[in-house]
Amino acid sequence: MHFALTDEQHMIVQTVRDFVTAELYPHEDEVERLDDVPPDLARSIRQKAVASGLYAANMPAELGGGGLDGLSMTLVERELGKASFALQMLVARPGNILQACEGEQRERYLLPAVRGERHDCLAMTEPGAGSDIRSMSTTAVRSGTDYLINGTKHFISHADAADFVVLFAATGTEDTPRGPKKRITAFVVDLDAPGVTVRRGSAAVSHRGYHQCEIAFEDCRVPEAQRLGAEGAGFDLMSEWLGASRLTVAATSVGRARRVLDMTTEWAATREQFQQPVGRFQGVGFQLADSVTELEAAELLTLHAAWKLDNGGMTDRDAAMAKLYASEALGRITDRAVQIYGGMGLLAELPIERFWRDARVERIWDGTSEIQRHIIARSLLRPLGA
Template sequence: MDFSLTFEQKALVEALTTFVEKELYPHEDIVEELRAVPPDIAQDIKQKAKEAGFIAMNMPAELGGGGLDYQTLAQVERVMGKPSTALSLLVKRPTKILLACKGDQIEEYLMPCIRGEKLDCFALTEPHAGSDARAIRTSARRDGNDWVINGVKQFISHADAADFIILNAVTGEDETPNGRRKRFTVFLVDRDTPGVTITPMKSICTRGYNPNMIYFEDVRVPNSKILGEEGNGFNFANDWLYSGRVMLAAHCTGRAERVFDMACDWAANRKAFGKTIGEFQGTGFKISDMAIDIRLALLMVQEAAWKMDEGTLTRHEASMVNLFASEMVGRVTDNAVQIFGGMGVMEDFPIQRFWRDARVERIWEGTSEIHRDVISRDILKQYRQ
């Protein structure tokens, strides 16, 4: 298979890179200091991204989106992984499960997201249900033509800035050959719906792109707020998780590339004992390891994106690329801190931010332990007699 970029892909990567370096990089320090993107800066970036045609690149062209395939989207995420996460996600790529919108939902939720007028957030994780997503307890009880929602969601990124919540809740139980199983349904819940309370959580990483608690207390929504059909919530979740894991890997690869460039520049110019520190094996070997790690991650991302376009990506393959890339960016940023020495942990230098931000990549979109469990279980299935 040939993973070389087409002329169109190269042009997009170059244009997006120029946009990121000009419009996003200059604001990273203020976002880090304030733990938020100032509203005027956020609005300016959104408007410029919209004018440049960078909004909703992952959505179908016939609906006004970019219509990009997964291989091209992986290159987009690779570029968008380089700036601050909070700034990167102002160039919005809406959650693709919104394509299941129907009827009035299309103009109320889907199209405003594609036009960059509304922002969504996806709410699955709960205090008692992180990696074990099927353990969620947030429930929706039918009451006439309405549903009454009660429960708590946790670690919901960008909920404080979102216009509405894509909520996965339990709507009953079904009898299965393996016993009774929860039935999951996805709802579209406006953040200003009575009974919804959003409380920010403080994180040491990805400042400005903050996790939140969402509390639902007797939140009443009409039946028309169900996305898709009642009971198919986990089908949506799985679709979201597969693409999310590959794109996270692309994001990590781009972040690692930026850190690698900074580390190489430092190693090639910083002198000690009469020569550059890159000439010492202790540093040079780190550079070699970082380069190999990044190359392998990129190849895994490209193959996984190609398989997504082909419709052949398996669950454990999605876990493989997520696991490797998320741990890779951790190794790369840790080596970068060591190469920069004391300056690597100074707040005046961005290396410490990349190091902190890299840590969460091994947790969200599935922990390293969960991915290893998925990979081993799926592989061993074929050996069981």
């Protein structure tokens, strides 16, 4: 196993890096100030991403996507992760779960998402159901050949910029060795359908311009043809298509940590106190040493998981370890950056306080750090019967 990049992967990394530097970084301050991306700017970035071949890089080439393998896509996510989330998400990577679309669903949802004509979001979390997905209260009840959907989802990222949602809802119960459990089913639902209301959620400290929203369903009638997969197969779809999202969080965390460390190292090398650069002081130098060591370890865990994904061997534990370590390393690295910058690190005129704020959510979404530790521990204990 080795991570020597091919010539093509070097070219991909440089292409994305150049795009991020030229098209995303210049607009970060404006997005931070407005807590929004102006529509004209969003449209321009999407068009440039399509023109440069970066749009839908995660989708198979036969669908019109970039057709990148897991390691190449991880490198793309690493570079995009350096930029403001509200801007980098415009270089869209449609949800992998859309590849489960069949028949007319492909023409209505999957292919337009790959072409950049329609935009998706995903809804699992509810006010009373976060990590415990089976406790969700949103229901989809049979009504002839349709389903009537009722319930509320929240913390749904960029639903205000999406055209449709991949929705998970309870469609009855099933008996399991641990007692009755809700059967979870996935649907694709247009957000302008009758009975659907999208509201922007409360302001959050992280990722300004990339909004978390609430989606309410009130007797929303959804045809059976918009069910994604078989009834009750929602958990199977999650396992098949959504596991890679943890690898994405790991990769973007590594990218952002690299940007923060580069800025912090430059500051420590040029900021002088007592007639010498502050990086020469052991208290600062050791913090830089800890940060770069953790960053390299996080990147290796992430690339290792991506390599195993391409070779058919990535496990839930691999993705969980990468997500856990990279997201927590990002938190420590940004916190040290604030400390090294001192009071300047907390001023809005520098991006350090933004990196610090934005880092916090990485340990929560796509499975909290506690959930990742549970996955890892379970993988160790189950083979021993515990």
